[in-house]
Amino acid sequence: MARPNEEVEGLLQEYADLIAITGGDAFKARAYEKAARAIGGHPVDISRLDAEGLREIPHVGRSIADKVVEYLRTGSVSAVEERRSKIPAGVRALTAIPTLGPKKALRLYEDLHISSVDELAAAIEADALHDLKGFGAKTQENILHGITLLRQAGGRIPLHVAMRDAEDIVGELSAVKGCRRCAYAGSLRRMRETIGDIDVLVAAARSGPFMDALAGLPSTAEVIAHGAKKTSVRTAQGIQVDLRVLPPDSWGAGLVYFTGSKAHNIRIRTIAVRQGLKLSEYGLFDAESEESVASRTEEDVYERLGLPWIPPTLREDRGEIEAALGGELPEVVTERDIRGDLHTHTDLTDGLASLETMVQAAAERGYAYFAVTDHAPGLAMQRMTDEKILAQREQVRALDGVHRGMRLLHGTELNIGPKGEVDWPDEFLAGFDLCVASVHSHFDLGRAAMTRRFVRVCENPHIQIIGHPTTRLVGKRPPVDADWDEVFAACARTGTALEVNAQPDRLDLCDEEILRAREYGVKFAVNTDAHCVPHLACLRFGVGTAQRGWLTAKDVVNTWPLSRLRRFLRKGGA
């Protein structure tokens, strides 16, 4: 994984924020933001590049290239340190509150010396903002609501952040001598959208070297507990990591024990007890003789309980035990089932990579087909025109089948207006191979209007997929309010697929809504909404979410062969 790219992306974004907060040149701040995104989305590990190589990345010029080189060489950038010394970190944290930007954050800091979210919440409670300019009753209410949203994430970590750290740690521990098996478990293996802490398991005869290795990792900031069976540390970013080292014979039982949700584990332990057995992280034992009857693999443990192996993403006690007992466990969709991505962007709008680069990267993933769906004119900031999208269509046709025979579909991501209207008239839409339509504005229409809006989209014969349907952002923005049962019914009736957007801050639809929609017979598309090459790999998070929603390949249109997909895209037409 390209860690340095992400580190530098974060650093440059922070610098941009600090410029904005201190009232610096807005265009300069934006220049840093653009460079941050470009580096984060750059497919080559930047630590392998020199200043010249760095400057070939779009939006990276002499000044930023020098700062990146300084960072790679010394681990910090003096210009950033200088700004940091002027603005406490908590002031920047304030801008994470929806509706509170850099200007308001600075005012709060300068006038009231508020430098953390907690201090701000306390100040509002104490009515300390009453004569602060620009902070009327409504603004304070909005800020409090924003703080509530932030806190609902409850200090949990986004899935992809935890995944990256867990894979690094698994990589390090796997290299320790004597390691027989190493894997992450817990909610991360179940692919929950946020993660409380990271659970790592090792199978080895001796535990000491692994405990020491974890405690000694560069990413470890604090050792919370250091024992023979369990070690807990906190990383520099504040993430808790629990390591358990098990005897190799206990590997399967340990994985079962540390992967299942609490509710799932209670259910399978109950099943064990009824059979005169006892289940722990060390194995499945005869309750009387205490003799081990299964423990080496997860399959062994489940089989001895009379169950088939249950995919980790289903282990939530949401009916998977009953389904397993009845032989009706779904064969959930896997990453290998996905034949193509149906929602992606290029640098024609807000993507980072050219059409050619995106197509080539998609072909390297082994896709049979791939859709390019840049933004339509309704999203004014993208400045799309008829001419530009038609010119792109020519380029798409020219590249069709060129890379490993991969077929290309030319599409667009339409903007859904408040009444369900979209950017282009029917005649123009008919020229696309597929249209994704998404809500990007008017989030607070009220349930009835929002429902009508979606139903009208479903009834549009040229729209085959609703993109990120609820528009929620994990821990940041709640889903829009609609009568989803009515929307799901309309999707099923009209043959409109719902997207499972794989961007880790969206994961939209989420698992629970997928479970509901599935009951209506709705079809789904697991798409990355990629804006750069590395985003294509986010597919795994979308597939994990689809699995949590019990979807099989039959439910997911982009697992289908192209001929069948094309029939679906005609939406009941000829």
Added chain:
DNA sequence: GCCGTTTTCGGCCCGACTGTTTTCAGTCG
């Protein structure tokens, strides 16, 4: 700070929404 079928300066994503400072600043996508 970056960029150039505008080529070393002068632009840079544009428009809508919201609350409030009643004429517009701040925020967002």
